Amino acid sequence: xxxxxxxxxxxxxxxxxxxxxxxxxxxxxxxxxxxxxxxxxxxxxxxxxxxxxxxxxxxxxxxxxxxxxxxxxxxxxxxxxxxxxxxxxxxxxxxxxxxxxxxxxxxxxxxxxxxxxxxxxxxxxxxxxxxxxxxxxxxxxxxxxxxxxxxxxxxxxxxxxxxxxxxxxxxxxxxxxxxxxxxxxxxxxxxxxxxxxxxxxxxxxxxxxxxxxxxxxxxxxxxxxxxxxxxxxxxxxxxxxxxxxxxxxxxxxxxxxxxxxxxxxxxxxxxxxxxxxxxxxxxxxxxxxxxxxxxxxxxxxxxxxxxxxxxxxxxxxxxxxxxxxxxxxxxxxxxxxxxxxxxxxxxxxxxxxxxxxxxxxxxxxxxxxxxxxxxxxxxxxxxxxxxxxxxxxxxxxxxxxxxxxx
Amino acid sequence: xxxxxxxxxxxxxxxxxxxxxxxxxxxxxxxxxxxxxxxxxxxxxxxxxxxxxxxxxxxxxxxxxxxxxxxxxxxxxxxxxxxxxxxxxxxxxxxxxxxxxxxxxxxxxxxxxxxxxxxxxxxxxxxxxxxxxxxxxxxxxxxxxxxxxxxxxxxxxxxxxxxxxxxxxxxxxxxxxxxxxxxxxxxxxxxxxxxxxxxxxxxxxxxxxxxxxxxxxxxxxxxxxxxxxxxxxxxxxxxxxxxxxxxxxxxxxxxxxxxxxxxxxxxxxxxxxxxxxxxxxxxxxxxxxxxxxxxxxxxxxxxxxxxxxx
Numbered sequence: 001x002x003x004x005x006x007x008x009x010x011x012x013x014x015x016x017x018x019x020x021x022x023x024x025x026x027x028x029x030x031x032x033x034x035x036x037x038x039x040x041x042x043x044x045x046x047x048x049x050x051x052x053x054x055x056x057x058x059x060x061x062x063x064x065x066x067x068x069x070x071x072x073x074x075x076x077x078x079x080x081x082x083x084x085x086x087x088x089x090x091x092x093x094x095x096x097x098x099x100x101x102x103x104x105x106x107x108x109x110x111x112x113x114x115x116x117x118x119x120x121x122x123x124x125x126x127x128x129x130x131x132x133x134x135x136x137x138x139x140x141x142x143x144x145x146x147x148x149x150x151x152x153x154x155x156x157x158x159x160x161x162x163x164x165x166x167x168x169x170x171x172x173x174x175x176x177x178x179x180x181x182x183x184x185x186x187x188x189x190x191x192x193x194x195x196x197x198x199x200x201x202x203x204x205x206x207x208x209x210x211x212x213x214x215x216x217x218x219x220x221x222x223x224x225x226x227x228x229x230x231x232x233x234x235x236x237x238x239x240x241x242x243x244x245x246x247x248x249x250x251x252x253x254x255x256x257x258x259x260x261x262x263x264x265x266x267x268x269x270x271x272x273x274x275x276x277x278x279x280x281x282x283x284x285x286x287x288x289x290x291x292x293x294x295x296x297x298x299x300x301x302x303x304x305x306x307x308x309x310x311x312x313x314x315x316x317x318x319x320x321x322x323x324x325x326x327x328x329x330x331x332x333x334x335x336x337x338x339x340x341x342x343x344x345x346x347x348x349x350x351x352x353x354x355x356x357x358x359x360x361x362x363x364x365x366x367x368x369x370x371x372x373x374x375x376x377x378x379x380x381x382x383x384x385x386x387x388x389x390x391x392x393x394x395x396x397x398x399x400x401x402x403x404x405x406x
Numbered sequence: 407x408x409x410x411x412x413x414x415x416x417x418x419x420x421x422x423x424x425x426x427x428x429x430x431x432x433x434x435x436x437x438x439x440x441x442x443x444x445x446x447x448x449x450x451x452x453x454x455x456x457x458x459x460x461x462x463x464x465x466x467x468x469x470x471x472x473x474x475x476x477x478x479x480x481x482x483x484x485x486x487x488x489x490x491x492x493x494x495x496x497x498x499x500x501x502x503x504x505x506x507x508x509x510x511x512x513x514x515x516x517x518x519x520x521x522x523x524x525x526x527x528x529x530x531x532x533x534x535x536x537x538x539x540x541x542x543x544x545x546x547x548x549x550x551x552x553x554x555x556x557x558x559x560x561x562x563x564x565x566x567x568x569x570x571x572x573x574x575x576x577x578x579x580x581x582x583x584x585x586x587x588x589x590x591x592x593x594x595x596x597x598x599x600x601x602x603x604x605x606x607x608x609x610x611x612x613x614x615x616x617x618x619x620x621x622x623x624x625x626x627x628x629x630x631x632x633x634x635x636x637x638x639x640x641x642x643x644x645x646x647x648x649x650x651x652x653x654x655x656x657x658x659x660x661x662x663x664x665x666x667x668x669x670x671x672x673x674x675x676x677x678x679x680x681x682x683x684x685x686x687x688x689x690x691x692x693x694x695x696x697x698x699x700x701x702x703x704x705x706x707x708x709x710x711x712x713x714x715x716x
Contacts, residue, residue, distance in 0.1 A: 076465075079465075080465075080466050098462055098685070101462045101463050101465075102462060102465040102466070103465065103466060103467075104465075184663065186665060187663050189663075231553065231554055232553045232571040232574055232667075233552060233553055233554065233571075233664075233666070234664075235661075235663060235664035236663060236664070237548060237664075238548075238552060238554055238555070241554075241555065242554060247554075364462045364463075364685065367683060367684075367685055368683055368684060370662065371662065371679060371683050374662065374663070374665055375665070375679070378665045378666075378667050382574060382665075382666070382667030383574075383667045383669070401680070401683065401684055402684075404478060404681070404684045404686055404689055405461060405462060405463075405684045405685060405686050406461065406463060406686075
């Protein structure tokens with residue numbers, strides 16, 4: 001009896017294991033055609049607001065918002081498997097190139113009329129959504145870095161208008177564990193603003209590496225003197241904690257820092273980015289556009305349901321609702337006619353900043369560039385290596401690694 | 407007994423044995439299949455991918471391209487890789503030595519006669535095991551080593567010294583990584599040595615005491631030879647875990663957005679920065695296969711020694 005039980009159990013387990021290897025059908029029922037799964041990695045408040053708006057605007061489509069912590073890697077694994085992949089994903093525009101090259105994305109213009117998009121969205125957001133001449137994203141909102149200051153230490157009249165004024169303020173105030181200004185100085189995303197302010201770049205829109213260009217070298221040489229008056233660590237937690245605990249008077253941070261600082265009782269000010277004296281261009285950070293991308297399978301097999309969701313996402317109510325919970329600037333122009341949005345200092349600061357921001361490159365090569373640029377910044381700012389030599393070495397390394405991507 | 411009877415007996419015994427073996431394989435089949443799926447299949451699949459041009463531009467439509475990726479991969483094994491390999495060996499040796507000595511001392515203290523609250527100490531010493539490694543490492547990074555808020559610098563300031571950037575310099579970063587690795591690895595080694603110490607026959611020590619042997623002599627001539635065969639497999643496992651260490655060094659010094667300025671690389675962190683970030687799975691698989699061969703050779707070298715001794 002025991003043997004028989006063991007035998008049956010063995011066969012049952014074996015069958016269960018092998019069941020997973022079975023082929024899966026691709027034909028959809030009506031119910032499945034009317035269900036749209038959206039992966040996202042946003043905080044609960046954003047996903048709830050999005051879910052509520054979609055329920056209201058498209059009651060006849062079942063929209064399932066699923067949180068994925070490692071969304072980008074998960075998509076690489078299952079992007080072409082209709083049973084495992086989502087129908088859409090809500091994410092920043094900078095990964096569009098990777099998925100477009102992988103062949104899992106459908107151009108958004110296959111589902112929405114291009115003229116309608118152009119007429120309703122902020123121009124810059126559509127520039128960000130384009131890859132090799134095709135639009136792959138429906139922009140929903142955008143975010144960029146802001147110059148934030150603590151009014152308790154830095155009154156409005158002392159806010160620096162230029163980088164030299166900022167440096168003078170840092171020299172005066174940085175002492176005894178207090179800092180005049182802090183930022184994530186050795187992170188590519190943050191340093192890019194200084195590089196762009198000198199006319200340099202990490203990578204241009206055509207995929208050319210710009211790490212050793214004279215403009216980039218000059219920017220990093222200039223930036224280095226500011227780093228000397230900042231703490232050794234440049235990671236997110238240290239920089240933000242210093243600012244939120246009142247040990248740093250000003251910082252460059254994202255909108256996510258605004259709500260946390262205000263919740264902590266800080267009298268927070270938001271100012272335009274300081275203008276670089278040498279070039280007369282303000283520090284010009286990257287802009288990230290958050291939006292929806294549609295996977296090919298869904299575009300081909302759930303066309304009607306996907307279209308309904310996309311058109312719903314273009315309604316100003318969605319942008320207004322998301323601006324309220326995220327503090328980010330809506331991509332749909334009509335949202336700015338709303339009083340609540342127009343009176344939100346963070347949203348409006350970001351809207352104004354959009355003129356001086358550069359959309360993050362959405363090319364696949366950026367996966368390499370983030371690491372190489374960060375290494376270069378660490379070598380310059382933290383290991384004290386020569387700027388020109390570090391830039392030249394990073395340029396060579398980046399070009400070699402990009403060659404290896406092919 | 408007739409010859410034919412003996413023959414038929416042998417035949418039936420062989421049959422029974424054969425049936426027994428088949429049944430044993432059938433009952434083990436789920437486990438064997440799982441091992442094949444989880445361990446063997448990924449190795450072969452990585453080997454297969456390493457022969458293709460699977461990358462962002464050929465994600466689902468990749469072709470076999472022979473050994474091209476290996477030609478490229480060998481370029482990763484430059485002077486930077488060699489210094490990373492050297493550091494990996496030093497890292498493994500230093501960590502193993504410290505782990506063995508510290509675990510032996512702590513396990514010996516746990517086995518002291520008449521020790522009160524023995525189980526309480528055991529639980530406390532096992533505690534780092536209960537925490538996820540990722541959390542432990544980041545707690546050490548921000549709670550201890552951070553130059554602004556870390557406990558070490560708060561002590562330094564209280565004593566009148568200026569703050570130190572613990573993770574910015576190669577040597578101090580290496581020491582910090584070793585301390586964190588020691589914290590993470592000690593519970594395992596203490597548990598094994600503690601168990602091994604309890605299995606040593608007390609009568610050996612009594613005889614040695616009668617012969618006038620001191621603590622050092624008892625340790626050297628009785629304890630170590632007695633526990634060596636018991637702890638040997640654990641030591642081999644730990645050597646491998648330490649050799650292919652990635653998370654401690656990466657999270658403490660090289661995490662994206664939180665690099666500290668130290669340039670310490672093990673072979674895996676080096677391969678990560680010079681191959682895996684390219685999203686070229688064919689090329690990265692070739693690098694992985696070469697590292698896999700290095701590990702196999704290393705394993706063979708380690709396994710040779712006990713055999714020679716035996």
